[in-house]
Amino acid sequence: MSESARFVLVGGTVHDPANHRDGVIADIWIDGDRIIAAPADTTGFTKIDARGLVVMPGGVDLHSHVAGTKVGAGRRIAPQLARSHPAAVPTIHSTGALYAALGYTTVFDAAIATAAAAMAHLELADLPILDKGIYLLAADEEAVVAALDRDDLREAARLVGAAIGTGRGWAVKVANPGGPSFWKHGRRGDHHDLDTPLPGRSLTPRLLLDRLARVVQSLGLPHPLHVHTANLGLPGNWRTMLETMKTFDGVRAHLAHVQFHSYTGGNLDADSFGSGVAPLVEWFNAHDELTLDVGQVLFGDTVAMTGDSAAAEHLAHATNVPFMSHDLHLEGGCGVLPITYREKSLIHAWQWAIGLEWFLTADDPWRVVLSTDHPNGAHFLAYPLLMKLLGDEGFRREALARVHPQVRKRSPLAGISRELTLQELCIITRAGPARIAGLPHKGHLGVGADADITLYRPDSDLARMFAMPAKVFKAGVLVAEDGEVRATPVGSTLNAHPHS
Ligand SMILES: [Zn+2]
Known part of the structure; x- marks a missing residue:
């Protein structure tokens, strides 16, 4: 790859929110795997014409599920899905290729049991192109729970820090706080x-x-602590989410897949189920210590997989489908089941509308991350469709007209005209998640940033625009062009180094 060493992207329309560039024409200079300032001596730099193209940092997926036992179980539980939709639970190799061709250059698996970290790393070593990291379910272990119970935070920190070190984790995830203890005791x-x-x-x-x-x-x-709170998917759980938010008064926390935690109602009847987003957004907008990803549902076939076995079991009962549960030395587990989201299903239509309501009513895009909780709400390949729903009100209105009539009537979505701009879409897919994940060299195009860069052809059809970048560079290497993978370099594993 002669292009990878030293080159300049000439004359592109740059979206770089972290550096306050909103659609300005600029050149981006690259030396090796880094972005540099315009050099005094430009000999040896290859010119790449970016005129007419939109230039953004590479995408950062802050919350996805791409490796580990649950993903393997997902491939086994839905073989018919694997046949009809080959990309549904892709192999680890195609996961990297598909993400890269979509313009994403970093991905985190958001739920790995500490006991299974070695296996996950073995698998992630085969994920090409992207930089990758894992969040460890480090608080599922009985010793950590005991230390937290004694309020011995030094001991808890020692144990969690050791788990992050030996498990080579990036962050700590809690899935259904206390859930594993209730689960082990039959609740x-x-x-x-x-x-x-x-x-x-x-x-x-x-x-x-x-x-x-x-x-x-x-x-x-x-x-910060990555929180999948209690009562995922259950009617009336908006109260649990509000109480969760209140718990973190002043301490940073990231709330995962809030869509699955924003429901009104006391049971699964048509009249009580609905959106609890408004009071949650009100609290969220007023509390800067909180960030979130949405976990948007999009219609179609997928596979649900969660470290929250209780939630998976509940959903399997409710939808009458087979479900697979893994226990890992009784220190954690996961539940896996196939699912089809339908426009005419009352519950699914509500889930779809609730996710969009979150995106469109939260004030600060820097604290909101685009996710589908891949593959739980939808496949990551559906991100361009989601971006079109957020950025194109007419398209959203047409989609809303097709869903269950109760939702059409009762969802606040019908009254929301906001369209996210290209700059805002850039924030929620790369600049924001990089900042929230704690990656100062990613999510922007300033001097010293990693040369992870995506070039798009502007298109009034945002789904078409974001589905097929013209060029994708990872660490200065051209990895994808017009949907074709050009190179499969090995990305790095992101390890955190806890203070002791
Ligand atoms: Zn998840």
């Missing part, structure tokens, strides 16, 4: 609130979240 899938003590302990899920967030902060990890 599966039923509602517990944040103030129900864990079996045999005085520790409640609320105390666990509060203490664990402070432990993560004390370890100086790049990303």
